Amino acid sequence: MKRQRILYLNAVSRSLRAPVVGFAVHEPVESDPPQIEVGVEIPYETVHSAILDGWRVVSFPAQRADGDPEAVGIFGYEFILDRIVEVDE
Amino acid sequence: MNRHDTSNLLSDDQIASFIISGYHIIEPDLAPGYNEEIRNSLRAMPENPGEHIVEALPAITRLLEHPAVVGTLASLLGPDYVRDPGGHIHMNPPHTRAQPWHQDERFGRSHQDRDIDHIKHLMLMYYPQDVTEDMGPTVLLPGSQRRVAAPETMVTLVNLRGQVFSTVTSGSVLVTHADIWHAGTGNRSDKVRYMIKFPFSRTQENTEPPWGHDARNIPEVRMRLDSEHPTTLSRNEYETDHALRVRTWNNIAGTAAMPLRSEAHLGGPWPESGGATTASRRRRDQP
Structure with a gap:
């Protein structure tokens, strides 16, 4: 059975070449959600690197309107990628 | 105590x-x-x-x-x-x-x-x-x-x-x-x-630094507040975050407050061919 594996990548800008600062992988099987763990390495330096590895971008971060110039906001720009994988049923 | x-x-x-x-x-x-x-x-x-x-x-x-x-x-x-x-x-x-x-x-x-x-x-x-x-x-x-x-x-x-x-x-x-x-x-x-x-x-705003302050340390403190980033910041966050760090110092330092603007962090080695133009530009030149 083919299912969608999901990868969240948070980059420091909307550019595909921007450094990635956060990630989460959601496996297409019954499982607990990903969690914060010691020693985990971010798998890709940029969203572009993930594309080269076969991931497809399915959601691009929206252009942010000018926010409060006095404040620093949420952490990174969120790209959502997927990859179709074979899963044993 | x-x-x-x-x-x-x-x-x-x-x-x-x-x-x-x-x-x-x-x-x-x-x-x-x-x-x-x-x-x-x-x-x-x-x-x-x-x-x-x-x-x-x-x-x-x-x-x-x-x-x-x-x-x-x-x-x-x-x-x-x-x-x-x-x-x-x-x-x-x-x-x-x-x-x-x-x-x-x-x-x-x-x-x-x-x-x-x-x-x-x-x-x-x-x-x-x-x-x-x-x-x-x-x-x-x-x-x-x-x-x-x-x-x-x-x-x-x-x-x-x-x-x-x-x-x-x-x-x-x-x-x-x-x-x-x-x-x-x-x-x-x-x-x-x-x-x-x-x-x-806190219950009172400070009029003097309540820690072990020595005015001779201000240049080193300033250099750190200007240049140290604990995490990777979005391109448009650098200046805001920098200003907030200095403002935090000023809000707790009383008479030891420092000017908000500083150009000290613009110094450093000359750029190399093929790279960003200056140390200060480097952060802005990232994607």
């Missing part, structure tokens, strides 16, 4: 580190057996006492009045700081999962009401046992106390570049800015991990 005793105050360098990263770790020289005494008392509690920690655990007062703890709190909040109502004993039993990233809520405040350029409230976390990587250490995102973010924007965030885990020795005290992003992580060990948390607040 006398809160005006200067022997355990933080230095200018430690204050700069706290402003940049939002946390400080103390290792007070507690009496032999103290941590074990606390652990035994916690194990004997039939249930969590909620915010009535001092009543249920009078020995904790010795920690809260330890000169190293008092000196740190007085340095960051001024000598007239107070312990707020609240506090909580966290018991992380074996085989748990991590909490999601969050900022602590304080009654009556929205997520937008944060002290992004000041130190008004602190959290003190005391660990009465060693905390190893597999025992569910507290995780922090340094510098995140300056971020204003709705809780729902954090729900997809999991592992972040720059996150730090408070793996500490028994008796350590982690003091954080109250608005820092943090979480308890999963305990994969067979041991219970305790942590006792207390909130503290």
